[in-house]
Amino acid sequence: MLDPSYATMAKALVIAEGDGGDAVAALRHAGYATPAPVGFAAVxxxxxxxxxxxxxxxxxxGxxxxxxxLVLARADTMARERSLGIVAAITLQQIDVAAAHLLGPRTQLLCEPSQAERIAAIAAARWLARGVVNDVTREAESVRLQRLNEEIARIADTLARLTRGEDGERRRSVRAPDNDYRGPDDGAPIEISPQEVRATIRSRRMRGQFFQGDLFADPAWDMLxxxxxxxxxxxxxxVSxxxxxxxxxxxxxLRWIGTLHDAGLFxxxxxxSDRRRAYIGLSAKGLDGMRSYASAVKRAGLQMV
Structure with missing residues (x-):
């Protein structure tokens, strides 16, 4: 448990049905006072x-x-107006509704979480909302995301230079033998089919048949x-x-979706037709980055990975 003096400062609104058992216990372990939960109807x-x-x-x-x-919409408005953190423990069936309202830097969405996940999220929520410190996990993922962006840019630049040559001349040695692709400076677009991208995804999934799946966990790239x-x-x-x-x-x-959304890629x-539901798509920045990467790979006669 945190310093008891912290509990006198930290106040939470618990929105839950019944006695809010797991939520109240998590608050207590995170150093918060344990207020009586407020039901969804009251909120x-x-x-x-x-x-x-x-x-x-x-x-x-429940x-x-x-x-x-309605409650999520009101909670989100209140949190934005007062710079509050939100921790929402949701079920699998509630993912799309929750993401339609609670997708932002102050929100932590937990899907059927363990009690340890609840406690960790609650402990970070207040400071995350105030901008005093970053959630350690989100910070680590932001670093990975930055490296991913840098790596994509580096690969695209290298392949583009190989395609046209350092002096601007096109290198025929890296042309795809059966396709008359031109360098990036000559204005010819490179067509990328969804079948090619889906084949890459299937290839990545097949690794799990031969190796332990979490060895290759790369949610940012898989979602991109x-x-x-x-x-x-x-x-x-x-979102689901x-x-x-x-x-x-x-x-x-969900944490990665929030990270990529904050980075401007999603x-x-x-x-x-349904205000309770939201979709996720690539932003203009994200789509341009993926097209540039895929085109550069294809110009070099390589396969996406």
């Missing part, structure tokens, strides 16, 4: 009477379906590939489907 009626808060903790299990969407293929297919992707494509536990996938897309 749906009024959320204006809660002052002096540091965070909002939402337990989605929440009434007809109130879940899936969204790239979907963009080429003009198909929308739900993208979590599956990441091939990691849902909570980890964008949330509303479902015009």
């Amino acid at each position: 749906a009626r009024d959320l204006s009477n809660y002052d002096g808060l540091d965070m909002i903790l939402i337990e989605g299990a 929440a009434p379906d007809d109130l879940f969407d 590939l899936d969204l790239f293929a979907s963009a080429l297919e003009r198909r929308q992707v739900s 489907s993208l979590c599956i494509a990441a091939a990691v536990p849902p909570t980890t996938a 964008e949330r897309q509303a479902d015009p």
Whole structure:
């Protein structure tokens, strides 16, 4: 447990049905006072009477379906206005609804979490909201994301230089033998088919048949590939489907979606037919990066990995 003096400063609003057992216990272990939970119906009626808060903790299990969407929207508005952190423990079935509202740097989405995951998220939430410190896991993932972006840029630049030659002349030795691809400066686009991207994804998944799956866990790249293929297919992707494509536990996938969204590579897309649902797609920046990488690889006669 944290320093007891911390508990006198840290206040949380717990939104949960029943006695909020796991949520209240996690708060206590994280050094917070343990307030009585407020039910979803009460929050749906009024959320204006809660002052002096540091965070909002939402337990989605058991929440009434007809109130879940409304409560999340109100909690998100309150958190934005007051710079509060949100920790939301949700079920697999609630991923799409939760992501439609709670996708941002102050929010931590936990899918069917363990108690240890709850405690860690609660302990970080207050400071994460204030911007005093970064969540250690998110910071590590941001570093990995930066390295991934740098590596993609480096590969694309190297392949582009190989294709045209250091002096601007095109090197015929790296041309694909059966295709008359031209260098990046001559204006010819390189066509990338969704089938090519899907083949790369299938190849990556096949490694799990021969090696332990988590040896190759790379959720950022797996999701970028899936969204790239979907963009080429003009198909929308739900958050829950993208979590599956990441091939990691849902909570980890949701954290990565938030990281890539904050980095400007993903964008949330509303479902015009259902306000309770949101899709995730590549931003213009993300799509341009993937097209540039795939084109550079293809010019060099290589395969995406």
